[in-house]
Amino acid sequence: MSKRLSKSDLIPIGEMARRTGLSVSAIRFYEDRGLIEPVRTSGNQRRFLRSDIRRVSFILIAQQLGLTLGEIDAEMRKLPQGRTPTARDWEVISRSIRALLDRKIAQMSAMRDRLDGCIGCGCLSLKRCAIYNPEDKMAQLGAGPRLVLDPPV
Amino acid sequence: MSKRLSKSDLIPIGEMARRTGLSVSAIRFYEDRGLIEPVRTSGNQRRFLRSDIRRVSFILIAQQLGLTLGEIDAEMRKLPQGRTPTARDWEVISRSIRALLDRKIAQMSAMRDRLDGCIGCGCLSLKRCAIYNPEDKMAQLGAGPRLVLDPPV
DNA sequence: GCTTGATCTCAAGTTAACTCGAGGTTGCAT
DNA sequence: ATGCAACCTCGAGTTAACTTGAGATCAAGC
Numbered sequence: 001m002s003k004r005l006s007k008s009d010l011i012p013i014g015e016m017a018r019r020t021g022l023s024v025s026a027i028r029f030y031e032d033r034g035l036i037e038p039v040r041t042s043g044n045q046r047r048f049l050r051s052d053i054r055r056v057s058f059i060l061i062a063q064q065l066g067l068t069l070g071e072i073d074a075e076m077r078k079l080p081q082g083r084t085p086t087a088r089d090w091e092v093i094s095r096s097i098r099a100l101l102d103r104k105i106a107q108m109s110a111m112r113d114r115l116d117g118c119i120g121c122g123c124l125s126l127k128r129c130a131i132y133n134p135e136d137k138m139a140q141l142g143a144g145p146r147l148v149l150d151p152p153v
Numbered sequence: 154m155s156k157r158l159s160k161s162d163l164i165p166i167g168e169m170a171r172r173t174g175l176s177v178s179a180i181r182f183y184e185d186r187g188l189i190e191p192v193r194t195s196g197n198q199r200r201f202l203r204s205d206i207r208r209v210s211f212i213l214i215a216q217q218l219g220l221t222l223g224e225i226d227a228e229m230r231k232l233p234q235g236r237t238p239t240a241r242d243w244e245v246i247s248r249s250i251r252a253l254l255d256r257k258i259a260q261m262s263a264m265r266d267r268l269d270g271c272i273g274c275g276c277l278s279l280k281r282c283a284i285y286n287p288e289d290k291m292a293q294l295g296a297g298p299r300l301v302l303d304p305p306v
Numbered sequence: 307g308c309t310t311g312a313t314c315t316c317a318a319g320t321t322a323a324c325t326c327g328a329g330g331t332t333g334c335a336t
Numbered sequence: 337a338t339g340c341a342a343c344c345t346c347g348a349g350t351t352a353a354c355t356t357g358a359g360a361t362c363a364a365g366c
Contacts, residue, residue: 045332179354
């Protein structure tokens with residue numbers, strides 16, 4: 001006899017929302033982004049697997065770490081079957097995230113140190129400022145929305 | 154006799170763009186945001202003062218430091234006459250920016266450290282994860298666009 | 307006086323990560 | 337069988353920091 005799917009194994013979106021703390025619309029949005037792929041009932045309603053809760057948890061944790069949904073998606077697609085991460089996967093991924101965080105912190109620290117050297121100089125010259133012009137071209141931040149570090153405190 | 158305004162003291166927008174490295178549209182945008190206030194010719198064209206170059210430089214430097222235009226605007230309005238910052242002003246402002254940067258770095262470092270404790274645990278549980286749930290409610294990141302630390306490398 | 311390049315305004319598009327609302331359908335308990 | 341909460345889709349709105357484009361006007365040299 002095969003393992004039956006009990007009713008409680010297929011979770012509707014509202015319950016997903018309650019269990020993960022996300023809003024219903026956010027969950028739908030993640031589906032649009034391709035981060036989760038619920039099945040559908042005959043009546044076209046979403047039904048999630050229990051493993052999707054873990055998957056969403058993973059997304060939320062990674063977000064707390066400052067990854068964008070794009071970066072998170074990339075990490076997850078690196079997994080063998082594109083599957084919900086296991087404990088082992090999580091270890092691999094979290095190491096790579098750590099490296100990413102380290103780089104970002106180093107970048108900000110460098111900026112702060114340059115600022116220290118700048119306090120009191122008052123140069124305010126684009127041509128000479130150590131911050132604005134550290135070794136020619138650090139200003140690779142590109143177009144579009146700029147570096148946003150934090151919401152206004 | 155009064156000091157005459159020589160032609161070269163009133164800078165048109167195109168020259169501003171060349172001198173600051175900004176695009177013409179970005180300069181207009183900054184004006185819309187109230188960050189700069191050029192005068193107008195009889196024919197309604199913008200003319201900038203030399204001091205506006207310093208003002209724009211200041212904006213660009215502060216942006217490199219990770220401040221939003223809103224934060225920059227706030228800093229500048231703190232100045233005595235809402236004037237283009239002098240060397241002394243710059244010192245005061247840069248100290249306050251430094252403090253801001255320090256806070257942001259500390260926040261990220263704390264997150265990274267929590268990640269370290271997490272590597273290998275594989276819990277992936279929203280209820281128990283130290284990252285997702287550090288002392289109840291660190292998750293004050295709010296709605297709207299999330300923490301974006303860096304453009305994709 | 308004419309041409310040409312620089313400017314002008316205003317509206318709409320871009321990216322990220324969602325939210326909100328309208329108008330319509332499903333699923334489950336009674 | 338019916339009522340109603342929960343679900344569905346789709347389009348538009350939000351914020352930040354700009355860009356792009358259309359259609360019109362200005363400034364300056366020849």
